[in-house]
Amino acid sequence: MSQDSGEKLVKLTIDGREVQARSGDTVLEVARQMGIEIPALCYHPVLGGAGACRVCMVEIVAWGRRRMVASCVYPAREGLEVYTNTQKVLTARRAVISMLLAKAPAAKAVQELAERYGVTEPAYEPKDPQGRCILCGQCVRTCNELIKAGAVYFTYRGQERKVGTPYDAESAQCIGCGACQNLCPTGNIRIRDKAECRAVLTWNTDLAWQMCSRCGQRYLPARLVEHLRKSLPAGAELLEVCPRCRREGTAEDFARASVTAEQSSKL
Amino acid sequence: MSTVATAKLASLEELEALRSSIRVEQQKTQTTVALCCGxxxxxxxxxxxxxxxxxxxxKEGLEDSVRVRATGCHGFCERGPLVVIHPKGTFYQRVGPDDVGEIVAKTVKQGELIERLLYVDPQTKEKAQTEEQVGFYKHQHRLVFGNNGAIDPKSIRDYLAVGGYAGLAKALSELKPDELIEQITESGLRGxxxxxxxxxxxxxxxxxxxxxxxxxxxxxxxxxxxxxxxRSIMEGNPHSVLEGMVIGAYAIGSNHGYIYVRxxxxxxxxxxxxxxxQAEELGLLGEDILGTGFDFEIRINRGAGAFVCGESTALMASxxxxxxxxxxxxxxxxxVGLFGKPSNLNNVETWANVPLIVNRGAEWFSSMGTEKSKGTKVFSLVGKINNTGLVEVPMGVSLRDIIYKVGGGIPDGRKFKAVQIGGPSGGCIPESLLDTPVDFEQLTELGAMMGSGGLIxxxxxxxxxxxxxxxxxxxxxxxxxxxxxxxxxxxxxxxxLGRICQGKGEAEDMDKLEALGEQVQLTSLCGLGTSAANPVLSTLQYFREEYETHVKDKRCPAGVCRQLITFSVTPEACTSCAMCVKACPVEAISGGTRKGKGKDRVRVPALIDQDKxxxxxxxxxxxxxxAVVIS
Amino acid sequence: MPGEKSASVEEIDVSAARKIAAGHRAQGNSLVTVLQDVQTEYGYLSGEVLEAVAEEMEVPFSQAYGLATFYSSFSLQPRGKHHICVCMGTACHVRGAANILEKLERDLGISSGETSEDLKHSLESVNCLGACALGPVVVVNDAYHGKVSSRDVDKIVADLE
Structure with missing residues (x-):
């Protein structure tokens, strides 16, 4: 068996419908392209799946064996049969959702899933009625793999596992980019923009603003500007000004340029 | 032992020459005292x-003619410290420092036996003079463990003397990688x-x-x-693991190895x-092994206290x-394994089997065991058993034979209840199924599993x-x-489960456990989760009554679950020695004394204050x- | 048990940690290996030390902290002069290890996983030390005690000075 290149095409069936897919795609992605809805919380198109939340379980038949797999990480393969809606799948999905409902009762995405699948009771009395984190790890992957800031990570293990900064203290690595908030499926990450700083409340971190060198207004956390400067050295000077001034500045430059052009053509 | 400066062995012939010279030298020593240092x-x-x-x-002037060899684990931990005196193989158990002088004077010098240090079979009362005569060893078939008592694990010369690295030499010189893989496949060796x-x-x-x-x-x-x-293989015969790995690496086409140790x-x-x-110094590991052009290096990584790292992908992440x-x-x-590259992971015992198979052939190996489970398996036999220790038996032997013949049965006249096999992924097997042969499929069918081979x-x-x-x-x-x-x-x-043990269980708890257990089995990510319910499901299957007694009668028949038991003193049996009074950490026991003088002196039996x-x-x-009874 | 960031008032000299990390990094060894050796050097892993190691290994501090809290052999708090480890493996369990641990907790006045305030004792339970034939097993500063009874605990505690 060779490592999937993603280029090869394979034929498989999902809920009885035949489909052609790239072998590098996951069953979840193929199903979604076909309009078959499989719930998934730890999957994001940019990051892929983590196989962690387990609500995307489906039944497959491969090499003559029928079993349950997590569709967000299971690769499309030639001849694969996938069943996304069997009684077994629904029972398993409900069991997992009821556990998530106990872990994160305040998470809207979990509440919606519970409603859709008719789960009325959490699997146990929730310890934190305000809990929103399901430990899917999307913030960790975003911060480490996409942004490469490395501010948050998993801490402890098992029951004690959390996501957070070391000692839950203010992070020197968080750049306040807010990407984790964008990708979090359960709305667990809270960020508040105040006059003096951007407060990333979930990570206990306050970030001072960068002031626009032109208009003097705050526009981005200074650390984020610094991070961008390092990763985009070419346009570094553009980062000195806020987006509005940048637009205005470009417009002015443009106007100035056209005036100059007009003048030179008159000569 | 003399440490002859050894250069890298450049060929198979040089290996054999070295082996012969070591054997000649070792034969000069007539007597060896092998001391288990597991x-x-x-x-x-x-x-x-x-x-x-x-x-x-x-003191006796024997330091040059008698060798003291600190060996790895002999397996019979119950009776340690163990001493075996070769060439006769005299086996002494529970040896203390005070016995040593006599052993040297009598057994080493004159070949006399010291009766009190011999092992006495608890059932037949017969005394065993050598390991082979001890019931614990007699019913075993020690291959992987065969050399543990014969070598000093810190000496590659000892390993070479017992034929070590001959399997590697054979693999490199006589077999192509494909033939080697074929041989291992045919042997039927399973992880x-x-x-x-x-x-x-x-x-x-x-x-x-x-x-x-x-x-x-x-x-x-x-x-x-x-x-x-x-543990006992790595400690007692580390070269057998290395040799297996080098052979495997040659077959697979790998130049880099890792050993992940707890x-x-x-x-x-x-x-x-x-x-x-030592293996690197002799050119049995490293670059150009035995002059064949094959390179293989091994690094050791220590675990850091996480059971889940026994799972292959977690181990690689670690x-x-x-x-x-x-x-x-x-x-x-x-x-796609370690560092995203093709990786072959086998367990310690599997690797240690490899040189044996290469040396003696696939047919020899597959002649032992059952249809689908070949060779031997090492079990650690622990818990409520007379002969605690490590036992190696051919696959297919019954659990009953392991527990009663090798293990010598249950101590203190107690009754056997269950044997837990396969650790946290395994299950509890009751008396009625003790005749089950140990075999991968059979154990799985019973709701247990072979696991790594813990028998509790x-x-x-x-x-x-x-x-x-x-x-x-x-x-x-x-x-x-x-x-x-x-x-x-x-x-x-x-x-x-905690609730049930506290007497707060509810009638539907058992069904709940079963339903939940099944979902955890079906939906978990790795082997830890998919097998996590086994200990619960197997005990529910075979010992449901005991659960029911806890739930319905709020009673723990074994007298273990604290909230369900009370301690009391039988006055008739109490001698008022006050040992219990002294032992009690919370001063809950009164009495246990004698009162009055002379004729009037009476015993006051101990009394336990249940509130305290x-x-x-x-x-x-x-x-x-x-006199202190649990009810 | 996430403690305070700095476990002691004194400044901790992190240069040894940096040296260990640099050495391992040159050999391509992993962060787990580095933290093991650093813990051997310092007795535990303080925030300062973790931060220094992370910097030297060019990994985020958060990852080093994540590792230090994931693996149970790492300690974020200083251990006692006498470190007592009670095996909770199955063989020890069926022979009453839980009672032994409880007695030690009572006698030492600390819970499992804690260090006494005077830094004299620390107590820890381990999920199997692989010395099952000896159960219940208690290890005091690397010395194994087998078949431990409640009475043996008295002796073990008395010998801790």
């Missing part, structure tokens, strides 16, 4: 014995770490996988509580480290310096609900926390007259 015997003071022996021999996957097939997948470099890994993260066979096994790390250095989160194995690690024997004083709770607590502590069903499900099951009693069992243990 962890068990060391805890009983065998380390001190080495010094005492050396002194005693020096000894628990999964039971066919070793040869795994090797082939890895050999045929695309990608470079390839890695060959050894799983020495023996995490199952109650299992210590891998943090709790410092002696294994030390001995493996020494073995690697070697990469990450937290031990497993990942889905829908793409096998033989294709339980008697009537063990509560199976408590055992189920124990394993669930273990798994809860050791779960990585990545996937929902394992993280949350094990906790829910633990809470229910914390049920710590201290009084029960302290009482020599069985």
């Amino acid at each position: 962890t068990g015997c060391q805890a009983y003071g065998s380390g001190r014995l080495i010094e005492v022996f050396a002194e005693a021999l020096a 000894r770490g628990g999964g039971g996957f066919l070793t040869g097939r795994k090797w082939r997948s890895c050999r045929e996988a695309e990608g470079e470099p390839k890695y060959v890994l050894c799983n020495g993260d023996e995490g199952d509580p109650g299992a210590f066979m891998d 943090a709790e096994y410092p002696l294994a790390v030390e001995n493996l480290g020494i073995a690697i250095r 070697i990469e310096g990450k937290i031990g989160d497993p990942r889905a194995k829908y793409i096998h690690t033989t294709d 024997v339980m008697d009537e004083d063990t509560c199976v609900v408590d055992i189920a709770r124990y394993f669930m607590n273990f798994l809860c502590e050791e779960a990585c926390g990545k996937c929902t069903p394992c993280r949350e499900g094990t906790k829910i099951m633990l809470d229910i 009693c914390i049920k710590c069992r201290a009084c029960h243990e302290a009482c020599k007259f069985d």
Whole structure:
């Protein structure tokens, strides 16, 4: 068996419908392209799946064996049969959702899933009625793999596992980019923009603003500007000004340029 | 022992020449005192014995003609410290420093036996003079463990003297990688770490996988509580593991190896480290092995206290310096493993079997065992059993034979209740199924599994609900926390089991456990989760009544679950010795004294204040007259 | 048990940690290996030390902290002069290890996983030490005690000075 290149095409069936897919795609992605809805919380198109939340379980038949797999990480393969809606799948999905409902009762995405699948009771009395984190790890992957800031990570293990900064203290690595908030499926990450700083409340971190060198207004956390400067050295000077001034500045430059052009053509 | 400066061996002939010279030299020593220095015997003071022996021999002027050999574990930990005196093979047990002078004067010098140090069979009352005569050893078939008592694990010369690295020499000189894989496949060797996957097939997948470099890994993260066979192999015969790995690497086409050893096994790390250095010095490891042009290096990585790292993908994550989160194995690690490269992981015992198979052939190996489970298996036989220790038996032997013939049965006249096999992924097997042969399929069918081979024997004083709770607590502590069903499900099951043990169980709890257990099995990410419910499900299957007694009658028949038992003193049996009074940590016991003088002197029996009693069992243990009873 | 960031008032000299990390990094060894050796050097892993190691290994501090809290052999708090480890493996369990641990907790006045305030004792339970034949097993500063009874605990505690 060779490592999937993603280029090869394979034929498989999902809920009885035949489909052609790239072998590098996951069953979840193929199903979604076909309009078959499989719930998934730890999957994001940019990051892929983590196989962690387990609500995307489906039944497959491969090499003559029928079993349950997590569709967000299971690769499309030639001849694969996938069943996304069997009684077994629904029972398993409900069991997992009821556990998530106990872990994160305040998470809207979990509440919606519970409603859709008719789960009325959490699997146990929730310890934190305000809990929103399901430990899917999307913030960790975003911060480490996409942004490469490395501010948050998993801490402890098992029951004690959390996501957070070391000692839950203010992070020197968080750049306040807010990407984790964008990708979090359960709305667990809270960020508040105040006059003096951007407060990333979930990570206990306050970030001072960068002031626009032109208009003097705050526009981005200074650390984020610094991070961008390092990763985009070419346009570094553009980062000195806020987006509005940048637009205005470009417009002015443009106007100035056209005036100059007009003048030179008159000569 | 003389340490002849040894240069790298440049050919197979040089290896054989060295072997002959070592044998000639070792034959000069007539007598050898082999002293077990496994962890068990060391805890009983065998380390001190080495010094005492050396002194005693020096005093007699025998230091040059008698060799004291500190060996690895002989397996019979129950009777340590163990001493075997060769060439006769005289076997002494429970040897203390005070016995040494006499051993040297009588046995070493004159070949006389010292009766009191011999092992007496508890049933037949016969005395055994050699290991072979001891019931514990007689019914075993020791292959992987065969050399543990014969070599000093810190000496590659000892390993060479017993034929070490001959398998490697044979593999490199006579067999092409494909033929080697064929031989291992034909032998029927299956992974000894628990999964039971066919070793040869795994090797082939890895050999045929695309990608470079390839890695060959050894799983020495023996995490199952109650299992210590891998520890004893790594500590007692580290070269056998290395030799197996080099052979495997040659077959697979790998130049880089890792051994992942538990943090709790410092002696294994030390001995493996020494073995690697020695093998490198002799050119049996490293570049251009035995002048054949084949290169293979091995590094040791220490675990850091995480049971889940025994799982292959978590183990690889840990070697990469990450937290031990497993990942889905829908793409096998033989294709995408360590550092994203094709990797072949086998367990310690599996690797140690490899040189034996190459030396003696696939047919020899597959002649032992059952249809689908070949060779031998090492079990650690522990718990409520007379002969605690490590036993190696051919596959297919019945559990009853292991427990009664090798293990000598249950101590103190208690009744056998169950044997737990396969650790936290395994299950409890009742008396009625003891004739089951040990075999991968048979055990799985019973709801247990081979696992790494821990056999924990339980008697009537063990509560199976408590055992189920124990394993669930273990798994809860050791779960990585990545996937929902394992993280949350094990906790829910633990809470229910805890409730039952406290007498707060409800009638539907058993059904709840079964339903939840099934979902955790179906939906968890890795083997830890998918097998986490086994200890609960198997005890529910075979011991449901005991659960019901806890739930309905609020009673623990084994007298273990604290909230369900009381301690009291039988006045008639109490001698008022006050041992219990002294033992009680919370001053809950009054009486236990004598009052008055002369004729009027009366005994006041001990009395336990139930409100103060914390049920710590201290009084029960302290009482020599069985007057403190549990009800 | 996430403690305070700095476990002691004194400044901790992190140069040894940096040296260990640099050495391992040159050999391509992993962060787990580095933290093991650093813990051997310092007795535990303080925030300052973790931060220094992370910097030297060029990994985020958060990852080093994640590792230090994931693996149970790492300690974020200083251990006692006498470190007592009680095996909770199955073989020890069926022979009453839980009672032994409880007695030690009572006698030492600390819970499992804690260090006494005077830094004299620390107590820890381990999920199997692989010395099952000796159960219940208690390890005091690397010395194994086998078949421990409540009475043996008295002796073990008395010998701790």
